[in-house]
Amino acid sequence: MAATLVSSNxxxxxxxxxxxxxxxxxxSEAKFAIFLPKCDGKVPLIYWLSGLTCTxxxxxxxxxxxxxxxxxxVAIVCPDTSPRNCNVPGEDDSYDLGTGAGFYVDATQEPWAKNYKMYSYVTKxxxxxxxxxxxxxxxxxRCSIMGHSMGGHGALICSLKNPGKYRAVSAFAPLCNPTECGWGQKAFTAYLGADRKAWSEYDATDLAKTYAGPPISALIDVGLNDEFLNDLLPDNLHRVTNDKVKVNLRKxxxxxxxxxxxxxxIEEHIRMHSEALK
Incomplete structure (x- = not known):
């Protein structure tokens, strides 16, 4: 479990x-960034999950x-978005599958199953x-989770699949219903196979419908000039909210x-998380 310092600023x-x-x-070798504030005593932690092509x-x-x-x-931890240099066939063929595109799932299909387990990496x-x-x-x-785009999807599913683990969740422009958009369908077919029931286990909209843990309140921000808005489908998630899963969707x-x-x-998100982490 030892980690080696790469850089410090x-x-x-x-x-x-x-x-x-x-x-x-x-x-494989994995990298993560961590911001450590100057504080007396221990500080709580926010996980940030990034989007496609990011490190x-x-x-x-x-x-x-x-x-x-x-x-x-608060401290902020930012993991990478996928395994690196695993020599998986096809991992560098496109920007939305393989390197930089782990989608925060545990792959079950070859050739991805051995290495592409970003869900377990982030949560365990x-x-x-x-x-x-x-x-x-x-x-x-005392931890919470947030993210952007593919990472916003990751933050939402990590919270919904682990009731009570994260004290707050928020997302910028998340993929809210990936089983119904091109990015999600491509990645889920490759990583999880053709069974859509397996896809639903990593879809925030589907997970919200059956969630039975402690109440979750998610802050989601989307831009109306977002060129990918038709892929994000935030309204699909907002429509299935209930007493257990509430979504503050801001456009x-x-x-x-x-x-x-x-x-x-970002300050509004960090402030919200810090209040929940007190």
């Missing part, structure tokens, strides 16, 4: 660090989140790595799918 009084470790879940770098270099994480006294192995290496400064029992005129959109509203 001081920012807003805290430190933005990147680590690598040998992942038994992914069968652990995109959020930490583009979102401006560190200033807000320092202000509210990564928290163990954080606990093993940062327990003196991070209170891993913003003029904003697109980019990190400019994320940077605009």
């Amino acid at each position: 001081k920012i807003f009084g805290g430190f933005q660090k990147v680590f690598k470790h040998a992942s038994s879940t992914l069968g 652990e770098q995109n959020f930490i270099t583009k979102s401006g989140a560190q200033a807000h994480a320092q202000k509210y006294g 192995e990564l928290p163990q790595v954080i606990e093993a290496n940062f327990s003196e400064v991070v209170d891993t029992s 913003h005129e003029g904003y697109d799918h980019s990190y400019y959109f994320i940077a605009t509203f």
Whole structure:
């Protein structure tokens, strides 16, 4: 479970660090970024899941989140979006499958099943790595999760599939009903096979219909100038909300799918998470 430091940069009084470790879940070396604010005592933790083509770098270099994480006294962990350099046939053939496109599922189909297990990595192995290496400064029992696009999908399903594990969940432009959009159908067919019942286990809209855990309230922001809005299907999720799963869906005129959109509203998300993590 030991993690090796790759880089460390001081920012807003805290430190933005990147680590690598040998992942038994992914069968490869994995990287993650962690922002550690300057604080007395242990701080709670937010997991951030990034979107298609991203690594652990995109959020930490583009979102401006560190200033807000320092202000509210929270650590933020950003894993990579897929295994790397596993020599899986076809993993580098397209941007929306394979490298940079793990979709936060546990693949069951060849040739993906051995390595592409990002769901288990994010929900099981990564928290163990954080606990093993940062327990003196991070209170891993107080955690929440958020993400963008494919990572917004990941944040929603991780929360819905693990009742009570995350104290808050939010997402920017998430894939809310991937079984009904092209990106999701392509990835789920490759990773999970043709059985749509298996797909539903990783679809936030389908999971919300049967969720029976503690009440969840999700904050979701989408931009109305998002070129991928027809693939995101946030209204599908919003329509199935109930007493157990409530969605605060906010639609913003003029904003697109980019990190400019994320940077605009990231403080509101971090503030919401920090309140839930107190």
